Amino acid sequence: MLSNVSEPLLGLVDTMVIGQLGEEGLIGAISIGAIIFSFLFWAFGFLRLSTAGFVAQANGARDQVEISAVLVRAMAIAFVIGLLILACQGWSRTLAFWWFSLQPSLEQQATVYYDIRIWSAPAAMVTYVVLGWLVGMQKTVYVMILQLTLNGTNIILDIVFVTWFGWAVEGVAYATLIAQWVTLVLSLVLAYRLMPKVQLTKALLLNRDKFVVLLKANINIMLRTLCLIFAFADFSRQSEKLGVQVLDANSVLLHFTSLSAYALDGFAHAAEGLCGAAIGEKNKTKLRDAFYKTSLWCGVFSLLIALGFWAGGPLIIDSLTTNAAIRETARSYLLWAVLMSPLAFASFQLDGLFFAATRGAEIRNAMIVSLTAYLTAVWFLLPVFGNHGLWISLAIFMVVRAATLAFYYPRIEASISDAPSDGASDKA
Secondary structure, three states: OHHHHHHHHHHHHHHHHHHOOOOOOHHHHHHHHHHHHHHHHHOOOHHHHHHHHHHHHHHHOOOHHHHHHHHHHHHHHHHHHHHHHHHOHHHHHHHHHHHHOOOHHHHHHHHHHHHHHHHHHHHHHHHHHHHHHHHHOOOHHHHHHHHHHHHHHHHHHHHHHHHHOOOOHHHHHHHHHHHHHHHHHHHHHHHHHHOOOOOOOHHHHOOHHHHHHHHHHHHHHHHHHHHHHHHHHHHHHHHHHOOHHHHHHHHHHHHHHHHHHHHHHHHHHHHHHHHHHHHHHOOHHHHHHHHHHHHHHHHHHHHHHHHHHHHHHHHHHHHHOOOHHHHHHHHHOHHHHHHHHHHHHHHHHHHHHHHHOOOHHHHHHHHHHHHHHHHHHHHHHHHHHOHHHHHHHHHHHHHHHHHHHHHHHHHHHHOOOOOOOHHHHHHO
């Protein structure tokens, strides 16, 4: 959980540093730019998610060769994807800004951010793979080291570039770019040291059946992730239509939801590793126990986070921006940021379970239904309730995510024998 909390803290520092400049629209520009990269980069988040699932299952089956082979295959795919992102940066930027229909001043700042950060693509893709591999191996300490390196470096450079050098948006972008490449170097060192020392042949690495299974899972997870990012991108797009002030306020409050999401996602990562190993062992009892315990603690922490946000929300808002109008607007919608963690925690846990089981089709279908529910809610609620309607729609999206995945849960148990085999029991 600690490693995950460092990720939204980075966004908080980005906003805090920019917010101290007091210029309206800068927070929104950073937020829009970050969402574009969430869409562009995390569209390939399957590199982490599917790697974690396959490695967790191989780890549960004690298959050292496959543990290493999955890492090498995924890293090769990730690097190629990173190069393709760089090659297509021009048209992807044009398409993104066309869809957001930004005001000229916002688009200018967002373009500066985009043109710098895009060069982190290869590093981000390969780092996704290593993080997923470490999660699947249940090497949570090393996951924390990488996350803290990424976000700690970024935070320090944010302060240096923006506060000391006065680079504003450029400073935030360069900080992320440099931090991503520094983290890649460390991730490669860790992967080399931790990878099982086994013989990997060309035939094994290029195994057609393994690639087909990996490709199918990745395509489904990619579609799922695009739907997820689209929902949050649309949330910011609708916020911008309500005015720059609302966009800035919602951007501030999204850091609350991001912080809680990443913190709670730490329990989902635990579920990925533990449940994936149980599935690899074909041990239904261990699967249920791991999922129940991680979900119970996730639910408890979601309530504690909500209480913390309720008590300290105004202070957090004031620390993120010096603009009085943005502060007032954010306070008026703070309740939704408070409620989001208890409403969303079940969806995070079920995500972790389904990634561990590499159930790509079910993950995809559940997210399509959830996105449809969100867009329908926006259509009906936004004209009536304004920004409150937008937040209600996001809450509906989270609840439907959990409900649709829960509907598919029996399929996972049905794929596992009713009792663990003798071999599985010995390994446990």
